[in-house]
Amino acid sequence: MRFDNIIIGGGLSGLIAAVVSQRAGKKTAIISAGQSALHFWSGSFEFLGNIDGNMVIDHPLMEAERLPDSHPYKKIGIPHTAELLSKVAPLLQEAGIKVKGSLERNHYRLTPMGFLKPAWLTLDEYFMADHPSQIEGKKYAIVNIAGYIDFYPNFLRNGLDKHGASCTISAIDIPQLAPLRKSTTEMRATNMSRFLRNDAVDSLAKEINMASRGADEAIVPAVLGMFSDEPVRRLRNQIDRPVNFIATTPASVPGVRCQLSLRDYFIRLGGTFIPGDTVKKGVFDGQRLKRVYTVNFGDMPIEADNFVICTGSFFGHGLIANIDRIYEPIFGLDLNETGDRTKWYDKDFFSPQPYMGTGVTTDSEFRPSLNGHTIENLYATGALLAGFNALKEGSGAGITLATALHAASKICS
């Protein structure tokens, strides 16, 4: 079985690289072990949110120049990174995902805990502010669904009040959610989203209208629209004021929607999505990867001209940590130096953790190596890469997307 390009890993990085590849007319396959971290998506993508302990709002591209040369953004080059990332919003739009924001200046998103944090792109339906001053003097109605515990109105109120807003908190109910209340465990975002469709959305709109009377904006948990954004649009059309959503604890309903939208877009373009399978090993010819074997395909390998590995970090099993070593499980790719186990972490939980910077080392083209020898037709992208702490920098999505688009341009030429 042959493809032009094979993408190992079906998360954000893999999906974007695969879409670009398939759109360029290359026969592309994605092999994905399980559903991805997009299922926990906050609704925002970050480019650079924090540098040297300071929040980045203005001129994120200029601030990014201060990153070390080994950082993925610097390896690609900041101007080229900006050019690649400018393609993201239109690409997501084609897949049916509407995002707002700009690389010129970060905006603020409102976290479930009530904090304003910088973001580059945010899903259209989520709460956004260009500046905290926009919040001052505003009246928000924070409306929860009765019995839903994965949403924290008090935290949100505290956070918004700090910036000069005034908030009311209320909880509403609609009869269409009654079946869920039969069990104590069923009031969960993804379960609720299945019931919040069609006439249930209309009932919800009526209740939210009443509960938010007198307010400038309504704030609601993101529990609508797991498979399409139609319920969100339907709800917003019936409410007399702007309605904005806040992320809930997992799983993320818009996150599932984003994953499925990208996957389905890839398939519509003619791509092959192979779910529930894991690449076990690769066969090389000198410095070229010729074919890979997967668990399900057994003794029938798949060949390709180029491969992209975007298997994630520890969460996605792109990297595995044992008692005594960290390794990349598919090919045994070279990682950066980690030292012994005691060097992997800082005992202070909130300090930057060294293991966050662990990952696969690559050449200037983002090609990884085996025992010091670069693999000519394999590209590594996303969280798998070494050389950055996405959590502290607020750079995870930007790196994932920039390296994916960079790899895609290589495998399409």
Next chain:
Amino acid sequence: MDLQQQNISDNNFESCIKCTICTVYCPVTAVNPDYPGPKQAGPDGERYRLKKPFFYDEALKYCLNCKRCEVACPNNVKIGDIIQAARIKYSSHKPSLRDTMLANTDFMGSMATAMAPIVNFTLGLKPVKLILDKVMKIDNHRTFPKYSSEKFETWFRKEAAEKQEGYARKVSYFHGCYVNYNFPQLGKDLVKVLNALGIGVRLLNGEKCCGVAKIANRCIDEATRDGRQNLKAIREAVERGDDVVATSSTCCFTLRDEYPHLLKLDNHDVRDHIELATRLIYRLIDNGDVKIVFRNDYHKRVAYHVPCHMEKLGWTIYSTSLLKMIPGLEFIHLDSHCCGIAGTYGFKKENYEYSQGIGEPLFRQIKESGCDFVACDCETCKWQIEMSAGVSVLNPVSVLADAIDVEKTMLANSSPS
């Protein structure tokens, strides 16, 4: 110091990070709020059950055993297996007469084929269906597959067996209950296609039902007994040099994976010799070992449905690739979505509404596709789609049999390559 390097819990349940992604993709959770969802029914509940069997929830019976939770799991937890193993181990409900009858396909099939015309006529009568509904709780909306007057094995021994000996290369065919008792045509189609490719077909010695229905209905002793018999027959076939092919994705999956996981039958020596016919045919064509030539007057618009167990096997691409090789075939890939029947599950009155609710988006997509027919490797999906979407369903092997130009194919395979 001897450090535990790898996770050794049964079915990997300790690897569960409680992310709940499995529950997002569970077809039952979408329609039945009484079902706790795969996370809670599976690895989450297992922690409680290991402490005290009292925590077993009978609602686990709503699990379809579709394994879509396992396909979605980022951590390789065998969620479906955990749930089925718990049902086997902890449920106090004995299988009812209805469950035993539905599960004993060999017995029911043998009885029914002996009197097929009468059985088929009777099972179609409304009053009979109402009685089955009231007495046995088999939903009266359900249509039954027709029984054949002649078993596939009978036909094969009479009409095909002798000719097969002439082929240098042979495979053994695990036909399953559906082909044997209801639809021998599919078996005939397989023989036609494989013979045209220059491959002979043999029966297994003493094949029994794969047992998937027995496992689902908790007739475990019977399933294990039949499983041992099947493995014995399969080992015999492998020893004489045959690989074993199936045309049913569920039979194939059961023989390979459910036997070791749920029945504790060790099959590691033969597991890799059991595959779907479409995988075998694809491999032979892809390697250049055989050539296949299709009729140029074959024009059909075909929608392919992914059976749940096919998605779990990960072999959809072999069936779809073969269909796409047919020049006149306009191929539509339906969204991978459970049809809802889950074998005997959809016949039961208490499940019928959920069964239909689960499949509803699929039926809609099929009706809107304007296809001539649906192609699908699972026979119970076939019953469900034919009943609920009103479109006929063919196994990909039957599509190949219809589209193949036998003479040209035989010619292409007889000349030295």
